[in-house]
Amino acid sequence: MTTRTLAVVSAGLSQPSSTRLLADRLTEATVDRLTEQGIEVKVEVIELRDLAHDITNNLLTGFPSPKLDAALGAVTAADGLIAVTPIFTTSYSGLFKSFLDVIEPTALTDLPVLIGATGGTERHSLALDYAIRPVFSYLHAVVAPTAVYAASSDWGSAAASGTLPERIGRAAGELAALMRESDRSSQVTDPFALPAGFSPVGGFGAQ
Amino acid sequence: MQFGIFTVSDVTTDPTNGTTPTEHERIKALVAIGKKAEEVGLDVFALGEHHNEPFVSSSPTTTLAYIAAQTEKLILSTSTTLITTNDPVKIAEDFAMLQHLADGRVDVMLGRGNTGPVYPWFGKDIRQGIPLAIENYALLHRLWREDVVDWQGQFRTPLQGFTSTPRPLDGVAPFVWHGSIRSPEIAEQAAFYGDGFFANNIFWPKEHYMQLINYYRQRFEHYGHGSADQAIVGLGGQAFMAKKSQDAVTQFRPYFDNAPVYGHGPSLEEFTEQTPLTVGSPQEVIDRYAGMREHFGDYQRQLFLMDHAGLPLKTVLEQLDILGEEVVPVLRKEFAKDRPAHVPDGPTHESLVLAASTTALEPTSVPELVEGV
Incomplete structure (x- = not known):
């Protein structure tokens, strides 16, 4: 049976958090889509709140604790990522960005990503596209076209066209399609791979 | 096995x-710390190079020569000498000069330096850090081994008929360690030349350095300098001691908590574990460091960072005293046990002179490069 791994990063700070709730809904929908296609999905959920001190320590010391290292490994070796942050002051939360800041700049290359965000009002929904999408684009991840924003009012809306459940379903379908084609989790990366053309004496030194 | 200390001069x-x-x-x-290192029986004193506050050591060979004049046995080294922003010609001259003054008690550890502004201050680009380290050392290596050098590279003015003076003592270049925290290119460079590789080791978990050193050892063998377990490995370390364990923790904690590098981050307990x-x-220090060979294989040099974070000179x-009198003598015995x-x-100047005389009929050469390695 084909297997894909899905990492889920939730940057919600309260417990329970609506950010985690959105992450769970997106995860469930994505797993359903893949399962329908006969693909087994291994899900690993990472609550950044549990790693808050470890992330700060990594920023200060330059290395991850074993717990954070495991989380980074789960994200960077996944076939797909669901990344959900609360919107604070018109953008991603500081904790969410700090987590991304301790990831190796090339470690998310080609990673299918579904981005989501939560907030008090609908007015911040574009933060997904002006703040969060560019970060993953910079990291050469493949961001699904549909990003899902859930305002407080969305949790009480009826299941009509254009509502939260429909957006979740569309986004999950996009991520599932990208994950189906991904072979990232089966790739073996060589941490000591030398750059192409590297010579230990340089271009001129061997003269 | 050599034991010593290294300082960043903060x-x-x-x-x-x-x-x-x-x-x-x-x-x-x-200077007092360097002299003390010899007095308590340590083998090596290594001094960093910095060009920004709060560091004072901008001119290590000056300081090392002054210490050399007041010591008899101590090997003077660096931690590190910036191979990127220094002119390799000046490095060749400075260290050959120091080598003569210190009667051979000199080696050098090369590093790239990670302080962004230092590169432009010296007319260089940090994005060229690796190519600078590779090319500058290729020139330095020749300047110490060839009496007359014609040379052209990407980063400095060409040389025609240049002789670096003084020539190295006894015709033997100072031993070179290449220090790196994470770059396989530098491990590859050290392996290619058959030089030493030094892993700072003190700020990151050992698993990372185990991989890097293992890679260097494999490549050392690949380039034909000997078997992997004959590669020349140095490690950094860090300790603070008191007779009673809890006293050491109590005394060191304020320095740890406010240290420039890791202060205000992980707890002392987390950091000592990781x-x-x-x-x-x-x-406890003996037990921890005697166990290093289990992780890294038998190695050649262990340096400790002992004087940073505002610790007063008296401390x-x-x-x-504790390191030299109680810890290192036991570690010497431990490391000698079952060492193949x-x-x-x-490496010492004497061992290099001996090695050079036994291979005197062979040309001094570096290995052939193999395509696609």
Whole structure:
């Protein structure tokens, strides 16, 4: 049976958090889509709140604790990522960005990503596209076209066209399609791979 | 096996009383620490190079020559000498000069430097850090081995008919260690030349350095310098000691909590668990460091960072007494146990002169490059 791994990063700070709730809904929908296609999905959920001190320590010391290292490994070796942050002051939360800041700049290359965000009002929904999408684009991840924003009012809306459940379903379908084609989790990366053309004496030194 | 200390020469406020040494006091303290290293029986004193506050050591060979004049056996080294922003011609001259003055008690550890502005201050680009380290060393290597050098590269003005003076003592170049925290290119470079590789080791978990050193060992063998376990490996370490373990923790904690590098981050307990920093009794330090060979294989040089984060000179000298008198003698015995005969000792000028005389009929060469390695 084909297997894909899905990492889920939730940057919600309260417990329970609506950010985690959105992450769970997106995860469930994505797993359903893949399962329908006969693909087994291994899900690993990472609550950044549990790693808050470890992330700060990594920023200060330059290395991850074993717990954070495991989380980074789960994200960077996944076939797909669901990344959900609360919107604070018109953008991603500081904790969410700090987590991304301790990831190796090339470690998310080609990673299918579904981005989501939560907030008090609908007015911040574009933060997904002006703040969060560019970060993953910079990291050469493949961001699904549909990003899902859930305002407080969305949790009480009826299941009509254009509502939260429909957006979740569309986004999950996009991520599932990208994950189906991904072979990232089966790739073996060589941490000591030398750059192409590297010579230990340089271009001129061997003269 | 060589034991010693390395310093970054930071001027840091003592967090327990708010006093900050002057540059003059710190420079004189470095000299006192170097002399103390010899007095307590250590083998190596290595000094960093920096070109920004709060560090005082901008001119390591000056300081090392001054210490060499007041010591008899101590090997003077660096931690590190910037191979990127220094002119390799000046490195060749400075260290050959120091080598003569110190009667051969000199080696050098090359590093790239990670302070962004230093590169432009010296007319270089940090994005060219690796190519600078590779090309500058290729030139340095030749300047010490060839009497007359014609050379052209990407980063400095070409040389025609240049002779670096003085020529190295006894015709033998100072031993070179290449220091790197994470770059396989530098491990590859060290392996290619058959030089030493030094892993700072003190700020990151050992698993990372185990991989890097293992890679260097494999490549050392690949380039035909000997078997992987004959590669020349140095490691950094860090300790603070008191007779009673808890006293060491209590005394060191304020320095740890406010240290420039890791302060205000992980707790002392987390950091000692995750890195080789050991704070406790001399026996705990012995146990921790005697175990290093289990992780890294038999190696040649162990340096300890003992004088940073605002620790007063008096405390540092006391720590060196403990290190030299209680810890290192036991570690020497531990490291000698079951050490295979074919594993080389730490390099000295005498060992290099001997090696050169036994291979005198062979041309000094570097291995052929193999395509696609």
